[in-house]
Amino acid sequence: MSRGRRLEIPRHVEAKLGRRVARRELCHEPADRPRGAGDSIEAHRSARWFDKRAAQLGIPTADARARDVALRDDVPPAGAATDEHTRAEAAAIWNTACARCHGVTGRLDGPVARFDPPPRAWGGLGPKMGFLFGGDRMRAGIYKTISEGGPTRNGQPSPMPAWGAFLAREQMWALVRHIEAL
Numbered sequence: 001m002s003r004g005r006r007l008e009i010p011r012h013v014e015a016k017l018g019r020r021v022a023r024r025e026l027c028h029e030p031a032d033r034p035r036g037a038g039d040s041i042e043a044h045r046s047a048r049w050f051d052k053r054a055a056q057l058g059i060p061t062a063d064a065r066a067r068d069v070a071l072r073d074d075v076p077p078a079g080a081a082t083d084e085h086t087r088a089e090a091a092a093i094w095n096t097a098c099a100r101c102h103g104v105t106g107r108l109d110g111p112v113a114r115f116d117p118p119p120r121a122w123g124g125l126g127p128k129m130g131f132l133f134g135g136d137r138m139r140a141g142i143y144k145t146i147s148e149g150g151p152t153r154n155g156q157p158s159p160m161p162a163w164g165a166f167l168a169r170e171q172m173w174a175l176v177r178h179i180e181a182l
Contacts, residue, residue: 041097044089046168053170056085071169073147076139082177090174093167098175101159106182115159123182131180139176146172 046068054064071077095104103109106122113119121127130138145151146167150158163172 041093041166044093044096044171045166046171049089049168049171053085053168068168068170071173073143073169074140076136076143076176077170077173086170086174087178089171090178093171093175094178097163106179113159117153119160122179127179127182139180142176142179143172146175 050061050064050068054061057064059067099110099112101113101115101119102122103112107124108118108121134141145160147162147164149162150160152158167175
């Protein structure tokens with residue numbers, strides 16, 4: 001993978017993060033980025049996910065979409081996002097999209113984007129305790145941030161993009177489980 005290869009970023013993300021900082025920091029993949037299932041986040045668009053997921057489950061694509069629509073936004077699905085396919089998908093999405101800002105291990109390690117305030121670090125004792133004591137409420141909060149983007153602070157939009165129109169609900173819940181496992 002070449003160092004300056006441009007990522008395909010969805011329009012809603014570009015609209016939210018079209019500032020020079022986002023262009024410079026989010027549009028180029030680091031040379032040492034771990035290889036995921038795809039070379040671009042485009043490989044994980046929800047439309048492609050539904051076809052892939054339907055084939056994995058042996059069901060029609062329409063049924064895969066219906067399963068996804070049935071997932072709630074405020075409560076993690078029991079047993080969903082935990083099979084080998086969703087775990088692999090979450091890891092690939094993390095390595096393709098999330099690691100540039102949060103670091104490969106989630107601890108702001110490696111060549112990560114620089115923001116003020118910095119992105120959330122995962123994997124330490126604080127998040128582990130949050131998952132233990134906050135449980136599903138913490139998971140739902142992380143899901144909401146993945147889906148809707150980071151909160152506006154002091155009138156400034158968050159550099160955390162909203163992925164809800166880009167990823168399927170099952171993919172976002174799988175990312176929550178991936179973050180929990182960091």
